[in-house]
Amino acid sequence: MAAGLREGLPAPCCPCGCAWYFRPTASIREELRTTGHAVRLETAGAEVGVVSVERAVTDWSARYFGQWWKAVEVEPQSVCAGPLVLAEIDPGAYGEAALAVTQAPHTSAVCAKAQLLVTRCEESGVVRAVSPDQALAYRSEPAGAILPPPRHPAMSRPCPARPIRWPGPVGIPTMACPQRKDPPVSRPRPVRAAVFSAGSWGTAAAKILADAGSDVIVHARRSEVADGINTRHRNPDYFPDVDLPASLTATTDPAAALEGADYLVLSVPAQTLRANLAVWAPHIGPDTVIVSLMKGIETDTGLRASQVVAQVTGVPADRIAVLSGPNLAREIMAGRPAAATVACPDEDVARRFQQACRTSYFRPYTSTDVIGCELGGAVKNVIALAVGIAAGMGLGDNAAAVLITRGLAETTRLAVRMGARPATPAGLSGMGDLVATCSSPLSRNRTFGAHLGQGMTVAEATAATRQTTEGVKSATAILDLARVHGVEMPITEVMAALLQGKIALDEAAAALMQRPPRPER
Ligand SMILES: NC(=O)C1=CN([C@@H]2O[C@H](COP(=O)(O)OP(=O)(O)OC[C@H]3O[C@@H](n4cnc5c(N)ncnc54)[C@H](OP(=O)(O)O)[C@@H]3O)[C@@H](O)[C@H]2O)C=CC1
Ligand SMILES: O=C(CO)COP(=O)(O)O
Known part of the structure; x- marks a missing residue:
């Protein structure tokens, strides 16, 4: 599997004439072989190599798939693919692929808890798929090798693998997420939620979570807003007339806000999400679930907020939820009844957040349809x-x-x-x-x-x-x-x-x- 490739020659490559948007050129093969990164994923009966020019991609693969399979970092030269799957993350190429797949007869499947739309060219055996949740496009060729096969005996065995050292959960073969320090444990309530930012909806969502019994901290970008919340229990700019729960605190320090957070609840203007999240991402814990409250589409990429979150943080889709519904913040601050939908590909995650934000005046429902929401x-x-x-x-x-x-x-x-x-x-x-x-x-x-x-x-x-x-x-x-x-x-x-x-x-x-x-x- 080669991922994160952005160049190449669009070329018709199926007998059926379907033009595909990417073909690895010789120079890209060489770049992958010499400066790429690779991870080998092994199960009892199969093995797959992930090669990319971007380390973030192989790190993500090790982190995500390593929870179930043995994941070892290897030299890219040692990866010889038989069947070849190209994964494309470039938004423009994804858009083209999505159009091609959805316009052809296709089926819908679920893969790694994300929806996958799949179409197959009968004549060539080429399978094309897109995952709208993750804005990922795939193309699988029945045969082909992305990197030159080993040429001399020393290369005929896989290169010495560098194990990625982190303990796997008991009962799951070998490796788990490199960022995960402990096996997952069920946490006693109250859960801890970090709400970024202290605008209208961020403040109202923080109040809901605090009223539901969660331990809530708000990240404000201006210290006068954080001070107002901490000392007078009011948001001086957005709701100067509404008392906030005394348990609700605020900070301007993202690391302090995210320390031990079960949930990162994001409520910044959609067009600022990517830049802000890049700064906050290093402080996000390995088990933190990210919940987007935002209702905008990124203009440069056409991505939904949850897709931007996935791209910037590398957090898998089943740890990213969205909350959306008729939720005028001012009414919610006044304690007027409202309901909303919590959507996540992993319904358990949605259910847990549903519990974390359920109050006498706020009724969340769950869904797995993130795209629709x-x-x-x-x-x-x-x-x-x-x-x-x-x-x-x-x-x-x-x-x-x-x-x-x-x-x-x-x-x-x-x-x-x-x-x-x-x-x-x-x-x-x-x-x-x-x-x-x-x-x-x-x-x-x-x-x-x-x-x-x-x-x-x-x-x-x-x-x-x-x-x-x-x-x-x-x-x-x-x-x-x-x-x-x-x-x-x-x-x-x-x-x-x-x-x-x-x-x-x-x-x-x-x-x-x-x-x-x-x-x-
Ligand atoms: N208000 C509502 O009723 C609802 C809103 N939403 C959605 O929530 C999202 C946020 O909206 P809402 O809270 O209403 O917006 P507001 O304008 O009320 O608040 C925006 C917040 O984001 C901060 N902010 C603004 N620009 C930046 C930036 N460049 N970098 C970092 N922080 C920034 C603001 O900080 P500062 O105060 O310092 O400027 C403020 O805390 C939107 O996507 C909206 O559609 C969803 C449901 C209900
Ligand atoms: O999303 C909202 C209500 O659900 C708020 O709408 P506005 O952003 O138009 O105020």
Whole structure:
């Protein structure tokens, strides 16, 4: 298996004519052989080599697969592949692969607790697969060798393996995660949660967790916010009028916040996640579960927040959860009832977090559909912008209802095409959040839209908005995803054009109303 490869010649390589996006060139083979890193994974009956130019990839393989199989670091020259699997992590190449796989007849499977969409070319035997949860694409060739076979007797045996020394859990053969110091133990409550950051939703989520009995520490980037929480039990900037539980503390030190944390709960603006997380990642413990509260799509990559988390931290998908639903922070701070969905490929992880954040006023449900939950949360912000515009222009309640209903239709189309379960967009993270956000004057996205509808420019509306308005940046990223996946999203398309200054308000309304008539789907 060769992973993390970014160059190569796109070449048609199946008799069926399917063009694949990557073929290892001779120079890449040489680079892998000379400067690459390799890990051999052994089970009782099989062996596989992972070779990559990026150490992070082989480290991750050892850490992840080493929990079940024997993992040893070896010289890359010792790896001679028979069947060859290429794994591609480049977001652009992943997007192309996802499109190719989803447009061909394909099946859905679960591999390492993540969904895998698989298609096979009968003639060539080439298997292509994408894991939407992890933004990983694979291509398996029935034969081929990525590195030259050993040429002399000294090389005909595997190179002396360097064992990765960490104790495996009892009963599991050999090696486990290099970062794991002890076998997993069940922790007595209270669990410890570190909430990054101290904005609207971070503060409300911290309050929920503390009210549920968890030991909660908030990471604030400004010391005056941390001081306010520690000394006056109030968040002076976001909720100066609401008392926080006295047990809730805050710090500006990420290492202190993450010390012994069972959960890292992330609530920063989606476009800042990658850079922030890179700084925080070294302090994340080997067993810490990461929970994303964010409802945005990264503009440069088209990745969902959980995918960014996986990329930056190397934490496996079954330790990354998302919480999403109709959760206007101000209402939750007032103790008004709300519900949400906790989604994780590992339902046990989702159940544990469900327990950790269950209160008399907050009712979490569980799901394994991370894709559906995250897309529902991201797209509803764009639809809320449109509903806000309609409200600002005084277009009436019928128009709002049309936008919400057709907004749900386009959310569902995209989510299902990207691997979500069709029922998820109809749930709390989809329709539930869409209704709350599009109806409430508390919504920042709806309010931003209303400003536009009343005649402000995008720059003026941005200046008038202090808090995070994810839909403004995510609209274009979602539209790009729609195009990659061949899905029609007319409201998103019009919103992206409007936000980019390509069309005016009246043109936007006309563009939606004058679309060719069609059946309701
Ligand atoms: N508010 C809500 O009701 C809900 C929000 N969400 C989602 O939660 C996420 C966060 O939103 P929300 O809490 O509302 O946003 P806010 O604008 O209220 O708070 C943002 C927080 O992130 C911090 N922050 C801003 N920019 C940066 C940066 N560049 N680096 C590090 N920290 C930064 C802010 O710190 P500082 O104060 O120092 O600027 C603040 O603590 C979004 O994805 C949103 O869609 C989800 C459900 C409900
Ligand atoms: O996500 C939210 C409610 O669930 C908050 O929406 P806004 O970001 O538009 O305020």
